[in-house]
Amino acid sequence: MADLRALSVSQQVGLLFVVLFGLLGIVTIVAFGKSLRDLTAEQAALRERFARELRALWTAAVVFWIAWVSGPIGSTLLFGFVSFLTLRELVSLTHTRRADHRSLLLAFFVVLPLQYVLVGMRLINAFTVFIPVYVFFAIPVISALANDPFRFLERTAKIQWGVTVTVYGLSHAPALLLLDLPRYRERGAFLVFFLVFVVVAAQVGEEIASRRLRRRPVARAISRSFSWPAFGVGVGVAALVGLLLDWITPFAPLASIAMGAIAGAAGMLGQFVMQALKRDAGVRSATGALSVTGAVGLLDRLAPLCFAAPVFFHAVRGYFGI
Amino acid sequence: MTLPEAAGLGLAFIARLITGAQGHWHGSTPKAEQRIYFANHQSHFDWVLIWAALPHDLRAATRPIAARDYWTKTPFKHWLTREVFNAVYVARQRGSDGAAADEDPLEPLMEALRHGDSLVIFPEGTRGNAADPAPFKSGLYALAQAFPEVPLVPAWIDNVQRVMPKGEVVPVPILCTVVFGPSIALAPAEERRAFLDRARSAVIALRDVA
Numbered sequence: 001m002a003d004l005r006a007l008s009v010s011q012q013v014g015l016l017f018v019v020l021f022g023l024l025g026i027v028t029i030v031a032f033g034k035s036l037r038d039l040t041a042e043q044a045a046l047r048e049r050f051a052r053e054l055r056a057l058w059t060a061a062v063v064f065w066i067a068w069v070s071g072p073i074g075s076t077l078l079f080g081f082v083s084f085l086t087l088r089e090l091v092s093l094t095h096t097r098r099a100d101h102r103s104l105l106l107a108f109f110v111v112l113p114l115q116y117v118l119v120g121m122r123l124i125n126a127f128t129v130f131i132p133v134y135v136f137f138a139i140p141v142i143s144a145l146a147n148d149p150f151r152f153l154e155r156t157a158k159i160q161w162g163v164t165v166t167v168y169g170l171s172h173a174p175a176l177l178l179l180d181l182p183r184y185r186e187r188g189a190f191l192v193f194f195l196v197f198v199v200v201a202a203q204v205g206e207e208i209a210s211r212r213l214r215r216r217p218v219a220r221a222i223s224r225s226f227s228w229p230a231f232g233v234g235v236g237v238a239a240l241v242g243l244l245l246d247w248i249t250p251f252a253p254l255a256s257i258a259m260g261a262i263a264g265a266a267g268m269l270g271q272f273v274m275q276a277l278k279r280d281a282g283v284r285s286a287t288g289a290l291s292v293t294g295a296v297g298l299l300d301r302l303a304p305l306c307f308a309a310p311v312f313f314h315a316v317r318g319y320f321g322i
Numbered sequence: 323m324t325l326p327e328a329a330g331l332g333l334a335f336i337a338r339l340i341t342g343a344q345g346h347w348h349g350s351t352p353k354a355e356q357r358i359y360f361a362n363h364q365s366h367f368d369w370v371l372i373w374a375a376l377p378h379d380l381r382a383a384t385r386p387i388a389a390r391d392y393w394t395k396t397p398f399k400h401w402l403t404r405e406v407f408n409a410v411y412v413a414r415q416r417g418s419d420g421a422a423a424d425e426d427p428l429e430p431l432m433e434a435l436r437h438g439d440s441l442v443i444f445p446e447g448t449r450g451n452a453a454d455p456a457p458f459k460s461g462l463y464a465l466a467q468a469f470p471e472v473p474l475v476p477a478w479i480d481n482v483q484r485v486m487p488k489g490e491v492v493p494v495p496i497l498c499t500v501v502f503g504p505s506i507a508l509a510p511a512e513e514r515r516a517f518l519d520r521a522r523s524a525v526i527a528l529r530d531v532a
Binding site (some may be wrong): 084088089096104 | 342481484487490492494495496497
């Protein structure tokens with residue numbers, strides 16, 4: 001441990017990525033070895049799903065690595081692009097009308113770039129209020145100018161909500177990378193890693209628990225697997241992982257547990273909300289298989305992060321009182 | 323790489339960035355053979371979408387139809403349709419744009435098919451905004467009669483009316499798909515109207531697959 005502390009910050013972060021890619025590499029090689037055996041149809045389907053998830057993990061790991069290597073400008077651009085793809089998917093899934101055209105143009109080509117410019121310039125206060133205050137004001141104005149009163153509130157709310165989740169929510173991930181905390185400069189990558197890791201751990205914990213426990217789902221019409229006991233297990237796992245990762249964070253151990261639990265819970269509930277949205281849009285199958293134009297699965301994977309990142313970000317700021 | 327090729331790649335990239343331009347093949351495969359693709363028509367973007375959804379190798383030999391009066395008006399439009407898309411120009415009305423009064427408007431299409439090129443046509447004739455496509459014009463029937471050996475591949479373009487509604491110039495990024503279905507052919511002694519209705523329902527049937 002003392003040796004680790006002697007390394008410079010960028011060496012520590014580099015080591016983090018070496019470990020991450022090493023783990024992924026080992027899992028991939030083992031999975032490949034197992035795939036050479038004869039499989040039943042059921043096993044093959046499971047294997048395929050696993051391979052798809054593994055590919056997504058690889059992609060995510062590479063994205064984060066590039067974000068870290070390329071510095072503030074690069075990471076802002078990269079997350080901006082991911083945000084664009086996610087908003088594109090969300091808008092495709094919701095029903096918009098002709099009169100929404102200008103508002104959507106505003107969301108994609110003005111709000112999204114501006115939000116990430118504010119993040120890249122580390123204007124923390126400006127970027128926390130830009131969407132909830134100014135965009136909240138601008139979108140209904142543009143929509144009203146389009147001269148179509150049909151379901152006006154519903155349409156405006158959809159666009160505002162979509163922008164909040166996919167642009168505002170996700171932009172907190174690069175903001176964490178750029179956050180300068182006392183005695184913790186240039187180590188934002190650890191915070192993002194902590195966040196992603198606890199959120200994923202909570203998801204995995206919940207998934208396994210819901211299969212083992214088989215409790216009554218809370219809202220059967222929305223999700224057949226989401227139940228309170230499984231959610232509790234997910235929060236517990238996130239808290240435990242938070243404690244185990246305490247050494248990479250600037251928090252005290254107890255705060256690490258709390259942060260892990262908060263981020264994990266926000267992520268799981270965000271995923272649950274996204275399932276409700278997909279039901280509404282008529283997407284029946286789980287991730288991957290295409291059943292509706294526009295459902296490509298990116299939104300599914302990022303929803304937990306979109307919901308957890310702002311909560312985590314402000315919890316961190318609150319903890320340090322900045 | 324020449325400038326038109328680069329422009330083509332750039333346009334295909336933008337189309338994919340904005341719409342995803344996912345091509346789904348149900349009942350036919352992307353294959354380097356002469357074909358006539360026919361699809362529903364809702365937006366100026368339709369052609370670019372089909373073109374971007376096709377594999378790169380098929381794009382060069384697949385040509386759109388462009389109205390001569392509109393698409394040769396400015397040097398840029400002319401260059402875009404001639405050099406990048408290799409469009410087949412047609413006169414909108416008989417006898418207009420200096421075309422001979424007795425020239426068949428389908429003659430340029432026949433010419434392109436004789437050369438072995440594939441075509442993309444929108445048999446509704448104009449952009450519609452109703453839920454179902456409008457009844458098909460008879461051009462498709464004439465082409466099927468003249469070239470019975472060329473497979474007719476129906477395609478359904480989903481969502482594109484949301485990307486760029488009539489009257490707007492900037493496209494909104496929304497995911498679109500193009501579904502290509504099993505090819506159809508003119509049956510011996512099939513009536514014109516019956517064939518056109520059959521072709522239209524072949525396109526509509528792909529909507530539920532999308």
